Amino acid sequence: MNIIIHPTYFPSIAHFVAMIKAKTIVYETDDNFLKQTYRNRTHIYGANGKLTLNIPVIHSQKNRQKYRDVKIFNEEKWQSLHWKSLLSAYRTSPFFEYYEDELQPLFNTKMDYILDYNFKCLQVICDCLQLELNTSKSETFQKIVDDKTDFRSLVNAKKEPYQNFDTYTQVFNNKHGFIPNLSILDLLFNEGPNTLNYLESQTLITQ
Template sequence: MNIIIHPTYLPNIAHFVAMANSKEIAFEMDDNFVKQTYRNRSYIYGANGKLALNIPVVHSQKNRQKYRDVKIFNEEKWQNLHWKSLLSAYRTSPFFEYYEDELRPLFELKTDYILDFNFKCFETICDCLQLELNYTKTEIYNNTFESGIDLRNLVNAKKEIQFKFEPYTQVFSNKHSFIPNLSILDLLFNEGPNSIDYLESQSLIIE
């Protein structure tokens, strides 16, 4: 299938299930930035349950701002905080050390624009997964997508769709049970090389 989808921060399982099972992917590049979405938010499994990682952004005085034009507020030491959160959540997971050296540089390199940083994360994660995807980037915004399935609604973090994904072992699942659709890093650190098989075996079935 062909899909259109948003580039997001440390994309969640639903995004990667869709991408891993797609023939061609179009990344939406020309939409307006909206708050409370996965454009600058990701969820991981912390010791106390679901934990949000938010990238602070520079808010424009304009009513609308293009996603591609949104800058990261790097005055906050958010990268250091996010890496420490990942260490705390996953350093005891089976595969954290296996991918640590590839992922750590993301949280040390300063990037001005959030869209650029999201793509750096995406490319690094694809390398970790050894996943090759065929994708293009849109140049203009269209309300409809005639070439395939429109999955741009997956970017909404406030009204998240509940998908029926198969459970896998998580670090703190004995405390809070299985939490579905977290960042792809949760799957990667817990399942390692088996992550691709998991993604390809799942589908976007709504509970």
């Protein structure tokens, strides 16, 4: 299966299920940036339930702005806030300490563009998983693609399709129950080396 999909901020489990099953992956980088998407947000499992981590961006005064051109608003101390949220949510998880040293530099290094930062996060996750993906980047935007399975709809945080993913033990299971399809970080910190096996065994429901 050849797919096209957005690079997002610490992608959801659904994103990774799609990517891990793909023969080739084209990352959509030439579309317009839209609000309310996973381009600059991800969901983790905090003490009070689902918690959104949002990267502030600088919105252009123009009507449209390409995803590749959107800059991060680094005047806000968002990286420090996100790292503290991850510590609070996952420091008692089985594998947080195992991956902490690889992930922490992402929250200490400033980058100008959201797309570049997302690619950096993706690379670190793939390094943690020892996963090699066959990827390329789109050069022009095509609304309809005929030669690839289109998973670009997964970027939409408001119209997320229901995913019947298998349960796994999460830090706050006993408080709020199982929350599916969170950031890949949730799966990584809770399942560690079993993450790849989990992803390969899931079936993605698309609309």
